[in-house]
Amino acid sequence: MNLRVLLILLTVLTLAGGQVRAALDMSWEPATTAGIGRSETYRQARRALEEERWDDAAGLFEQVVAEGGEEAAGALYWQAYAQHRGGRSLDALEGVRRLQAEYPESSWVDDAKALELDIRPPDERAVREVLRQEDRERREERTEVRQEVRDRNAEQRDLDEETELKLYALNSLMNTNPERAVPVLEEFLAGDQPIELKERALFVLANGGGPEGRRILREVATGDRHPELRMKAINYLGVSGAPGEELLELYRAASSREVKAAALEAMMVGGDRVELGQIAANEGDRELKERAIQMLAVAGGREQLRELYAHETDPDLKETLLESTVVSGDRELLRQVLESSTDPEEQKKAIHLMGVAGGSSEDLLTLYRRDPRPDVKEAVLEAMMVAGRRDGLLEIARLESDRELEKHAIHMLGVSGGRREIRELYATETDPELREALLETAVVSGDAGLLEDALARTSDVDEQEKIIGLLGVTGRKSSGVLLELYRRDPERRIKEKVLGALMVAGDAESLLEIVRSETDRDLKREALRNLSLVDSDAAERFFSEILER
Secondary structure, three states: OOHHHHHHHHHHHHHHHOHHHHHHHHHHOOHHHHOOOOOHHHHHHHHHHHOOOHHHHHHHHHHHHHHOOOOHHHHHHHHHHHHHHOOOHHHHHHHHHHHHHHOOOOOOHHHHHHHHHHHOOOOOOOHHHHHHHHHHHHHHOHHHHHHHHHHOHHHHOOOOHHHHHHHHHHHHHHHHOHHHHHHHHHHHHHOOOOHHHHHHHHHHHHHHOHHHHHHHHHHHHOOOOOHHHHHHHHHHHHHHOOOHHHHHHHHHHOOOHHHHHHHHHHHHHHOOHHHHHHHHHHOOOHHHHHHHHHHHHHOOOHHHHHHHHHHOOOHHHHHHHHHHHHHHOOHHHHHHHHHHOOOHHHHHHHHHHHHHOOOOHHHHHHHHHHOOOHHHHHHHHHHHHHHOOHHHHHHHHHHOOOHHHHHHHHHHHHHOOOHHHHHHHHHHOOOHHHHHHHHHHHHHHOOHHHHHHHHHHOOOHHHHHHHHHHHHHOOHHHHHHHHHHHHHOOOHHHHHHHHHHHHHHOOHHHHHHHHHHOOOHHHHHHHHHHHOOOOOHHHHHHHHHHHHO
């Protein structure tokens, strides 16, 4: 096997802890959308992302989301990605859910679903098994990697021939005679080699060195040998399948918070839930305790997390433990809290997390029906929206007798993108107030078609005015309908309402067309007034020409 294949393969596998995915994600967005035509805030956010300034990137993307427009869906995805990489898994999951709810037809939805799987792994999937599976898959793809390496030969010229031969020989020896390879690798680590090559040697030891390989990793991890490789060795101890007791001993012996944090991550990789549970229960350092809880959740330690929650009295730590259920997927703990807690805020927090964790409609409907308090019912409706449970929201909107709760359910349907459900409700609703609420929700869900259909079917001028105003809020997608209505409707109130709607929609072209064709002096003046409020190049050119006369 060509040595350059080995180098690339080792590099890819060494980065398997997340950097490869980040590199792929950062390069996925086409050049036409990655920078060209983007707002300055969006470009700043992308730079922060590329520099791994996760909090800065998340904050900047949040500004882009707040501004709305064509960049909002992509900004929501990258905000969630930055939050995930920055350790804010709960916020990231909320962003993913919001993207799927508010932009269901966006091309970013599939990416959001994939990101959700990264944040909240499937139940009982051991991280170590994932890494090993990735290793096996990459071994099967060596032919493709070989071609890739040929294309990148120029990047490897800094490695001299002797070092290449050494790495080739080490890898070959490990595959054919591991017992002989381990002492050779030990000598390689002791030699005068670049640190990058020593790290790759550690990787080889972790993946095929057996007990002797782990012994060397352990010695490096304790800092007795090669302190510059200590953090990498701790990481590879988890990959190598080192017993949890060894990692726990390493954790307890360490004085550095950085080393302890690395040991926690190694335990997570190794699936050492018992040891992580012990640390989470007994650690006095608040930051490390919370980190242990996070790692325990990623490792799927549901039983340990439930035990910790049952005995925890600190409100902030109880909240951290509750939030961990989103990552661990433990809805049962949330159910237990909802059944036993008497604290309203704790109950609402658990309800919200049930939504973030993707709670079923059945569970959420049971909560809704069981609790008579309006604020709790509203929390359940919002959880249904976050979880995308439109069937549950539709059922409540149809059967709820409380007018405000019914309207709240309708609004949540709109936020979750329930266009079909909103149309079903509107088709059978006779109450004017609720019909109006449903039309307003069509704006939230982006269903201009429902508004256009309703406008075509009604002859009530007051209702027409209301719908025209809502069409303006949906943007320029309905400008053609509004312009046609302006031309054919003799009612002055309707014409004035259309002018206002076109201004709200930012449609300078339609307003200019009316200005140039309208013969009614007052309507023309009203069209000019609305045009002057539109921020567009067409409007600016029109008024500049007037000033230059």
